[in-house]
Amino acid sequence: MRRPRAAAAASPPARAAQRRPSPPRRWRRALLALGAGLALVLGALAASPVPSQAAGSRPCDIYAAAGTPCVAAHSTVRALYSAYNGSLYQVSRASDGTTRDIGLLSAGGYANAAAQNTFCAGTSCVITKIYDQSSRHNDLGVEGAGTAGAADHGASASALPVTVAGHPVYGVLVTPGTGYRRTDAAGVAVGGRPESMYMVASGTHVNGGCCFDYGNAEHTVSDTGNGHMDAVYIGTRCHLPPCTGTGPWVAADLENGLFQGSGSNPANKGNNSPFVTALLKNNGQTSFALKGGNSQSGGLSTWWNGALPSGGYTPMKQEGSIVLGTGGDNSNASAGSFFEGVMTSGFATDAADNAVQADIVAAGYSGDSGGSPGATITGPGGTCVDVDGDDTGVNHAAVQLWDCQAAAADQHWTHNGDSSLQTLGRCADIAGNGTANGTKVQLWDCDGVGGQVWKQQADGSLLNPQSGRCLDSPSGATANGTRLQIWDCNGGAAQKFHLD
The missing domain is CATH 2.60.120.200 (Jelly Rolls)
Incomplete structure (x- = not known):
């Protein structure tokens, strides 16, 4: 069972050499003005700031x-x-x-x-x-x-x-x-x-x-x-x-x-x-x-x-x-x-x-300093697709149903461009990359295999193309902790999963 959730010394790197901007030099007068001109130049050099x-x-x-x-x-x-x-x-x-x-x-x-x-x-x-x-x-x-x-x-x-x-x-x-x-x-x-x-x-x-x-x-x-x-x-x-x-x-x-x-x-x-x-x-x-x-x-x-x-x-x-x-x-x-x-x-x-x-x-x-941890996936009975283990996200953790909780990180999924579903840094995965009816779904390192591909269908199901089967709640169960599996796609309520 999952636990109750809580409510929501070194010098700096060396700088590149810097150049001071050269002051304008204006020699409009005869040699008599040379001394005054040099004074102006030196004064400008002394006052010139380091670039910002x-x-x-x-x-x-x-x-x-x-x-x-x-x-x-x-x-x-x-x-x-x-x-x-x-x-x-x-x-x-x-x-x-x-x-x-x-x-x-x-x-x-x-x-x-x-x-x-x-x-x-x-x-x-x-x-x-x-x-x-x-x-x-x-x-x-x-x-x-x-x-x-x-x-x-x-x-x-x-x-x-x-x-x-x-x-x-x-x-x-x-x-x-x-x-x-x-x-x-x-x-x-x-x-x-x-x-x-x-x-x-x-x-x-x-x-x-x-x-x-x-x-x-x-x-x-x-x-x-x-x-x-x-x-x-x-x-x-x-x-x-x-x-x-x-x-x-x-x-x-x-x-x-x-x-x-x-x-x-x-x-x-x-x-x-x-x-x-x-x-x-x-x-x-x-x-x-x-x-x-x-x-x-x-x-x-x-x-x-x-x-x-x-x-x-x-x-x-x-x-x-x-x-x-x-x-x-x-x-x-x-x-x-x-x-x-x-x-x-x-x-x-x-x-x-x-x-x-x-x-x-x-x-x-x-901007929004709270970020976007991903979307929830609503399953049978209004429950959410969840990972067992209170947000720990380890390999082999069961992918299951649980009451939706807004602060639960492991109920927020990213549907990636390769059609994988990711939470806690890992992906929803068919155990052993299997294809048979009843094969359980778990969390595993995202590795691009066929058992991590989930395509949303028009009837609300999530299809795994490699197996040709759909994400499924056994016998349509909705209790907390119900372990998800793959099963022949049948359009039933047990296979309705909506990416919110």
């Missing part, structure tokens, strides 16, 4: 200038250094398993979403890697199994379209079972050293599942005790009530606690704007600070600036790995949207935080 293209205004430029350089910088939407011109992320194509790195339109600019669109045309893609833009190369890969969760899957590459500075880009849509990790990241704080971090996330695509985090986690994918994590969180879980309103709240995941302060902190009023800047700073010994703000306008609110919690958090005991979308032990029941985030060496200044927030606002985030 490399003005050092991106978040990691700002933090480096303040003495707290980035040791990790991740984004699928834009460069976080003004001179960065490498890849942002990698996608893997379902049709043949090949990968493609997605880069920028220009140095210091925005993601080349058109390259992704071309590569993924006619099929679907997942995000398999998020590159670190810092010189530390702390790239994030899809997270493996931990003590609190099975191996994760990559986010659908096209599920979170937004615009930044008017450019179409894609964020990372985290649904339960999605997560990324870098074990033993270079330069990330360990053993009570100070650090800072922020992420731009959604204030509308959230839940109370543990834990939509970005930041410092354990060496092993397990809970090793209080103070062994230091990650910024946003979600609707109130760990130490009372909490003000219904959230979501920016909090610190310090392991075994999502702290809005050193204890209950009703002063944290939450951030529910479509795009949220969520920021955490920790001196590693005695105190930490939390800030939140609207990523589209305004400044940051300080929700906490004070003592670390008691009970094993002073000093901190960070282990120096990086997680995105999960807790340190791969607690992966969370929902969230990630657009950018950095981690620094050292406790950043408030002035630097404010300048970073101004740069984020200037970036011009726009």
Whole structure:
């Protein structure tokens, strides 16, 4: 049975050599005017500004200038250094398993979403890697199994379209079972050293599942005790009530606690704007600070600036790995949207935080930060096509019927260009690529075989051409947990499946 669902330090990359614009030279007078002309030239050279293209205004430029350089910088939407011109992320194509790195339109600019669109045309893609833009190369890969969760899957590459500075880009849509990790990241704080971090996330695509985090986690994918994590969180879980309103709240995941302060902190009023800047700073010994703000306008609110919690958090005991979308032990029941985030060496200044927030606002985030996880498939009796296992999405998981639940990631399917049906990074698959009546349907890695092709018919059925049979509920059953199969197409109610 499925569980009840929760409600919905490194220097920046070297800059290219820059030229100062040459001032105009005007020699209209005789040699007598030479001295005055030279004075004008020298004056103009002294006053001429560095071109704005490399003005050092991106978040990691700002933090480096303040003495707290980035040791990790991740984004699928834009460069976080003004001179960065490498890849942002990698996608893997379902049709043949090949990968493609997605880069920028220009140095210091925005993601080349058109390259992704071309590569993924006619099929679907997942995000398999998020590159670190810092010189530390702390790239994030899809997270493996931990003590609190099975191996994760990559986010659908096209599920979170937004615009930044008017450019179409894609964020990372985290649904339960999605997560990324870098074990033993270079330069990330360990053993009570100070650090800072922020992420731009959604204030509308959230839940109370543990834990939509970005930041410092354990060496092993397990809970090793209080103070062994230091990650910024946003979600609707109130760990130490009372909490003000219904959230979501920016909090610190310090392991075994999502702290809005050193204890209950009703002063944290939450951030529910479509795009949220969520920021955490920790001196590693005695105190930490939390800030939140609207990523589209305004400044940051300080929700906490004070003592670390008691009970094993002073000093901190960070282990120096990086997680995105999960807790340190791969607690992966969370929902969230990630657009950018950095981690620094050292406790950043408030002035630097404010300048970073101004740069984020200037970036011009726009669109639906909740993304589109796919469409539901309504089956017999008004039930939904669902995957057993509470959004874990492992191979061999039964494809079944279940009461429709709006927050269920595994009830939202993408009907790909190759006619496969995909959820949680895998496809609805006929077991063993079989063709016989009664062969069960399961979830399996999308591999383009005939047993993963489902074509909608005019009578409402879903036909698998390879077998010549239709998706079917045995004997027309509609109870929760009814395992789906293939059967001779007969136009009956047991074979009516509507892609909503």
